[in-house]
Amino acid sequence: MLNRVIAWFDARYSPIALAQDRQPPMGVNKFMFYFIKQFRVAVGLRMVLVAIGSVADALMPIFVGLVVGMLATTPPGEMFSRNWPTFVFMVVVLLGVRPVTFVLDQLVRNHAIVPSIVNLVRWQSHWHVIRQSWTFFQNDFAGRIANKIMQAGEAIETAVNLTIDAAWYAVVFVVVAVIALAGLDWILLVPVAVWLVLYGILFVVTMPLIAKYSEDLSEARSIMTGRIVDSYTNIHTLKTFSTDGHEDKYVSDSVLDHTLEFQKLMRVFTYMWSVLFLLNAALVISITWLALAGWNAGTLSAAAVATAIPFALQIMNMSGWILDIGSNIFRQIGTVKDSMDTIAQPIAMVDDPGAPALKVDKGGIVFDNVSFNYWRGKDGTVMEDFNLEIRPGEKVGLVGRSGAGKSTLVNLLLRLFDVESGSIRVDGQDVRHVSQESVRAAVGLGQPGHLAAAPVDPREHQVWPADGKRRGDDPRRRAGQGRRGDRRPAGPARPHRLRCPCR
Numbered sequence: 001m002l003n004r005v006i007a008w009f010d011a012r013y014s015p016i017a018l019a020q021d022r023q024p025p026m027g028v029n030k031f032m033f034y035f036i037k038q039f040r041v042a043v044g045l046r047m048v049l050v051a052i053g054s055v056a057d058a059l060m061p062i063f064v065g066l067v068v069g070m071l072a073t074t075p076p077g078e079m080f081s082r083n084w085p086t087f088v089f090m091v092v093v094l095l096g097v098r099p100v101t102f103v104l105d106q107l108v109r110n111h112a113i114v115p116s117i118v119n120l121v122r123w124q125s126h127w128h129v130i131r132q133s134w135t136f137f138q139n140d141f142a143g144r145i146a147n148k149i150m151q152a153g154e155a156i157e158t159a160v161n162l163t164i165d166a167a168w169y170a171v172v173f174v175v176v177a178v179i180a181l182a183g184l185d186w187i188l189l190v191p192v193a194v195w196l197v198l199y200g201i202l203f204v205v206t207m208p209l210i211a212k213y214s215e216d217l218s219e220a221r222s223i224m225t226g227r228i229v230d231s232y233t234n235i236h237t238l239k240t241f242s243t244d245g246h247e248d249k250y251v252s253d254s255v256l257d258h259t260l261e262f263q264k265l266m267r268v269f270t271y272m273w274s275v276l277f278l279l280n281a282a283l284v285i286s287i288t289w290l291a292l293a294g295w296n297a298g299t300l301s302a303a304a305v306a307t308a309i310p311f312a313l314q315i316m317n318m319s320g321w322i323l324d325i326g327s328n329i330f331r332q333i334g335t336v337k338d339s340m341d342t343i344a345q346p347i348a349m350v351d352d353p354g355a356p357a358l359k360v361d362k363g364g365i366v367f368d369n370v371s372f373n374y375w376r377g378k379d380g381t382v383m384e385d386f387n388l389e390i391r392p393g394e395k396v397g398l399v400g401r402s403g404a405g406k407s408t409l410v411n412l413l414l415r416l417f418d419v420e421s422g423s424i425r426v427d428g429q430d431v432r433h434v435s436q437e438s439v440r441a442a443v444g445l446g447q448p449g450h451l452a453a454a455p456v457d458p459r460e461h462q463v464w465p466a467d468g469k470r471r472g473d474d475p476r477r478r479a480g481q482g483r484r485g486d487r488r489p490a491g492p493a494r495p496h497r498l499r500c501p502c503r
């Protein structure tokens with residue numbers, strides 16, 4: 001039976017649904033809300049259930065006060081006959097309201113929300129990122145991107161659920177506590193008010209620090225993961241060429257950076273907990289002292305004292321718990337922000353609106369005065385005013401030394417990059433003005449080995465130099481600069497890429 005109920009909650013949301021607007025927005029609140037609003041019914045239901053649970057919890061110190069009041073005023077033998085309506089109410093709250101709201105909340109939280117939102121965030125983030133241009137991936141580590149996508153799912157889930165579990169719960173609890181204490185004696189509110197202000201300051205000061213250091217920590221973690229994964233991905237090159245512990249140092253540097261960021265974060269926690277410890281001690285002592293002084297002066301009953309002191313103790317316990325959860329929420333927000341910077345980037349090379357599909361009826365290809373330099377400016381030009389016409393049915397072999405630009409030529413034809421100037425046309429259609437998908441579907445690519453397996457005899461074919469430049473040689477190559485150093489730096493996390501020689 002319970003399994004059927006659980007299965008019903010499990011099936012409420014699909015983790016592979018797509019949002020209406022496929023572009024996740026920038027800005028950490030908007031970014032989180034973009035995913036959370038897809039679960040708005042379940043999240044709204046949780047808020048109602050948690051509020052009911054919180055009111056029920058806040059009734060506990062009031063019940064203690066009521067029982068103490070009954071003990072002081074009821075003669076023995078009449079406890080139940082006189083007070084049964086109050087006891088029935090207590091039993092309904094303890095045995096009915098609390099367990100029912102708790103179980104319902106668990107079903108919504110653990111079954112309707114958690115597994116689905118974690119994976120929906122990952123899926124929608126991946127769906128968007130995979131549509132980024134080739135350049136986007138060239139400028140980053142695969143491991144680093146994957147880490148950002150994976151962590152975003154967990155971070156958003158944890159942030160939203162903990163906010164409801166802790167922040168929302170606490171708001172409702174404090175409202176009930178303030179009403180109850182004010183009903184006993186207004187003077188009891190003074191220490192609570194002072195404590196709330198100081199606690200609020202502590203919260204406001206520490207939480208942004210935690211968010212910031214967590215963001216730095218998560219970036220350091222992505223770099224560390226990226227470097228480790230990159231080593232495994234390029235294990236062949238690494239085993240062949242790595243010397244002098246260079247690669248070990250490369251990874252250990254990132255481990256040290258990560259540890260440093262971790263230490264900064266932990267320092268904030270140490271300060272925060274120390275201050276809270278003092279605040280709580282002061283709260284409990286002042287409320288207890290005021291309550292006992294009220295009893296001494298005859299203004300407070302024993303029942304009122306018995307309500308006030310458990311309230312102070314409960315607020316004290318809750319404050320530590322909320323700070324703990326609050327810092328966890330802000331850590332998650334830092335992580336989300338770090339992921340968002342990668343995930344929510346707008347897609348760079350998009351099709352023209354309503355771009356038609358490429359129509360290939362003959363198969364003629366023209367490179368018309370093409371110039372291209374990746375992102376290296378005029379000095380790093382790969383081809384300049386390059387012209388090539390391949391007529392329908394014609395077979396052309398490109399021969400040239402490594403780095404001459406053979407792959408670049410094919411990549412430009414596939415529109416993995418846009419030309420600097422000039423144009424590339426297939427059957428008269430500029431590849432920039434038709435859909436990218438149709439260009440890539442129309443151009444067949446064999447494995448590198450397959451090309452080599454079909455020997456070309458240059459004596460029987462017309463052979464062009466593959467170097468697209470009109471000038472003969474590439475001065476950077478003469479200077480012995482490898483391709484590895486030619487890449488554009490990608491911000492702080494400059495990828496260190498060992499390229500497989502077979503590319």
Ligand SMILES: Nc1ncnc2c1ncn2[C@@H]1O[C@H](COP(=O)(O)OP(=O)(O)OP(=O)(O)O)[C@@H](O)[C@H]1O
Nearest residue numbers: 374382401402403404405406407408483486487503
């Ligand atoms: N992703 C890239 N970013 C920046 N520069 C690049 C990139 N890929 C290639 N280059 C540069 O462009 C030039 C042409 O490289 P390309 O890979 O097209 O040569 P190739 O003829 O295919 O070489 P190989 O025979 O080794 O495959 C080289 O100077 C290289 O450093």
Ligand SMILES: [Mg+2]
Nearest residue numbers: 406407408503
């Ligand atoms: Mg090549």
